[in-house]
Amino acid sequence: MKYTAPRGTKDILPDETSVWQGIEKTCRKLFELYNYSEIRTPVFEQTELFTRSIGQTTDIVSKEMYTFLDRKGRSLTLRPEETAPVVRAAIENNLIQKDKLTKLYYIGPMFRYERPQMGRQRQFHQAGIEVFGSDNPAIDVEGISLAMQIFNRLGISNLEVDLNSVGCNKCRPEYFIRIKSFFKDKIKSMCEDCQKRFETNPLRILDCKEPNCQKFIEKAPAIKDILCPECKTHFEKVITGLESLKIKYKVNNRLVRGLDYYTCTAFEIVSGQLGAQNAVCGGGRYDTLVEEFGGPKTAAFGFAIGLERVVEIIKSTKSNNQPSKQAPSLYVATMGDEAEKIGFELVSKARGAGISADMDYLRKSLKAQMKTADNEKAKYVLIIGDDEIKKNKAILKNMQTGGQEEIAFDEALHRLTS
RNA sequence: GUGGGCGUAGCUCAACCUGGUUAGAGCUCCAGAUUGUGGAUCUGGAGGUUGUGGGUUCAAAUCCCAUCGUCCACCCCA
Numbered sequence: 001m002k003y004t005a006p007r008g009t010k011d012i013l014p015d016e017t018s019v020w021q022g023i024e025k026t027c028r029k030l031f032e033l034y035n036y037s038e039i040r041t042p043v044f045e046q047t048e049l050f051t052r053s054i055g056q057t058t059d060i061v062s063k064e065m066y067t068f069l070d071r072k073g074r075s076l077t078l079r080p081e082e083t084a085p086v087v088r089a090a091i092e093n094n095l096i097q098k099d100k101l102t103k104l105y106y107i108g109p110m111f112r113y114e115r116p117q118m119g120r121q122r123q124f125h126q127a128g129i130e131v132f133g134s135d136n137p138a139i140d141v142e143g144i145s146l147a148m149q150i151f152n153r154l155g156i157s158n159l160e161v162d163l164n165s166v167g168c169n170k171c172r173p174e175y176f177i178r179i180k181s182f183f184k185d186k187i188k189s190m191c192e193d194c195q196k197r198f199e200t201n202p203l204r205i206l207d208c209k210e211p212n213c214q215k216f217i218e219k220a221p222a223i224k225d226i227l228c229p230e231c232k233t234h235f236e237k238v239i240t241g242l243e244s245l246k247i248k249y250k251v252n253n254r255l256v257r258g259l260d261y262y263t264c265t266a267f268e269i270v271s272g273q274l275g276a277q278n279a280v281c282g283g284g285r286y287d288t289l290v291e292e293f294g295g296p297k298t299a300a301f302g303f304a305i306g307l308e309r310v311v312e313i314i315k316s317t318k319s320n321n322q323p324s325k326q327a328p329s330l331y332v333a334t335m336g337d338e339a340e341k342i343g344f345e346l347v348s349k350a351r352g353a354g355i356s357a358d359m360d361y362l363r364k365s366l367k368a369q370m371k372t373a374d375n376e377k378a379k380y381v382l383i384i385g386d387d388e389i390k391k392n393k394a395i396l397k398n399m400q401t402g403g404q405e406e407i408a409f410d411e412a413l414h415r416l417t418s
Numbered sequence: 419g420u421g422g423g424c425g426u427a428g429c430u431c432a433a434c435c436u437g438g439u440u441a442g443a444g445c446u447c448c449a450g451a452u453u454g455u456g457g458a459u460c461u462g463g464a465g466g467u468u469g470u471g472g473g474u475u476c477a478a479a480u481c482c483c484a485u486c487g488u489c490c491a492c493c494c495c496a
Contacts, residue, residue, distance in 0.1 A: 004486090004487070007486090007487070007488090058494090059493075059494050059495080060494085060495080063419075063494095064494085064495090081496085110496080112494095112495080112496095114493095114494080114495085115419080115420090115492095115493090116488080116489085117489075117490060117491070117492095118489080118490065118491090119495095119496080120494090120495075120496080124496065125496090126496060128496090193493075204494095207494085257495090258494060258495060259495095268495090268496090275490080275491090276490085276491065276492085277494090277495065277496075279495065279496055280496070281496070282495075282496060304496060305496070306495085306496025307496080308496075309496060310496095333454095333455080335454070365449090365454085366454050366455060367452085367454080367455065367456080368448085368449090368456095369455085369456090370455050370456040370457095371455095371456055371457085372456085373455095373456065374456035374457060375456085378456095381455080381456080383454080383455070385454060386454095387454085395454095395455085397455075397456090399456070399457095402455095402456090402457095404455085
């Protein structure tokens with residue numbers, strides 16, 4: 001084969017697109033039900049937008065970005081996530097204003113250079129929201145409930161909400177100090193990655209899965225005990241909010257998100273049906289990012305759903321999901337040039353009348369045309385041959401019942417619309 | 419970036435371990451049985467540079483190396 005899709009990318013083929021369309025439709029419907037408006041941003045941005053917001057030492061920035069120079073030598077990067085671009089666009093277009101809540105949603109492709117595996121591709125798709133202008137914990141609750149509502153509507157259950165607070169600019173530095181002093185004498189006996197994390201971002205030590213490291217991590221101070229009063233009450237209010245909506249959650253003190261801009265609330269929604277890459281949704285609060293990007297001081301919250309993973313779950317859940325390909329209502333079978341001409345006009349008229357229709361263009365035998373119509377799941381077949389032309393009538397066959405009748409050419413379309 | 423599994427017809431796979439005529443089967447597709455009627459059945463047919471490149475050998479789908487792709491896991495995340 002001469003050309004194949006680049007590594008880590010996939011063609012979404014016709015028998016799959018209906019699943020995708022269904023998911024996208026459900027997302028849009030619910031986003032709009034919660035009063036979010038769609039925003040579409042470029043798929044590439046200035047590289048700095050991502051390095052600044054996500055953080056230099058994060059995996060995404062340090063090894064996963066598709067970065068290139070354009071013809072004028074500008075460094076651009078295919079978006080690895082959508083929060084930074086939306087923040088940029090919102091500031092640039094003055095969407096964020098004082099005393100106003102701005103609620104935006106997006107659906108689109110993201111790009112990260114990683115080794116592909118189950119539920120992980122280099123081009124993947126996310127649907128998500130960003131809310132600007134409120135530090136009210138109710139926003140966090142609304143966001144999480146919206147995500148759960150989407151999964152619910154898609155028929156996905158067995159999900160778990162993992163919740164944590166990563167603190168704010170006031171309490172996080174304090175926590176860093178505590179963590180550093182706690183691990184100071186232990187770090188040498190921990191794994192190589194943790195030793196790096198100790199220098200670059202000690203918070204991530206908590207996320208290490210090495211059994212050896214976990215022994216130490218278990219005894220490490222939990223961030224929830226060091227949170228400042230504001231973060232603490234915020235976190236508690238998010239929890240009571242979730243409880244009042246009867247959303248089940250699990251406080252996970254080790255949940256640390258891989259992007260540096262998060263403050264206070266961080267959450268993930270994980271599925272048991274996915275393999276190692278089990279997060280279907282992730283997000284949280286980022287109350288300082290807008291200001292860091294030169295906008296007004298603005299509290300913000302957002303999440304992103306991984307659509308490939310949703311597709312995986314839906315495929316594995318629905319045992320025999322019928323592809324539900326759209327079928328034409330009418331298939332016109334013709335024999336001979338004259339019949340083909342008449343048939344072509346009828347197909348055209350049918351379409352004009354809103355009836356989905358198709359016909360044979362391969363000059364196949366009638367039998368073969370019937371077979372094609374059957375494979376296409378056409379409801380009716382209109383047969384036109386020499387006999388019919390003479391009588392100025394066609395044969396209309398109902399493919400479900402097998403019954404057929406002679407009918408005038410023009411009459412046939414009326415029959416189908418009525 | 420690291421480790422392991424796998425690349426054979428459009429699809430799912432067999433033959434590989436133990437090298438040996440013309441690389442098989444099911445499904446799909448095409449034709450016929452049915453001179454102009456789909457689904458079921460039967461008969462026939464088409465379809466392959468065995469991922470690619472090199473090596474070993476009288477002989478390679480089979481053994482070896484490389485490379486690309488894919489899958490799974492680590493890391494991390496959606």
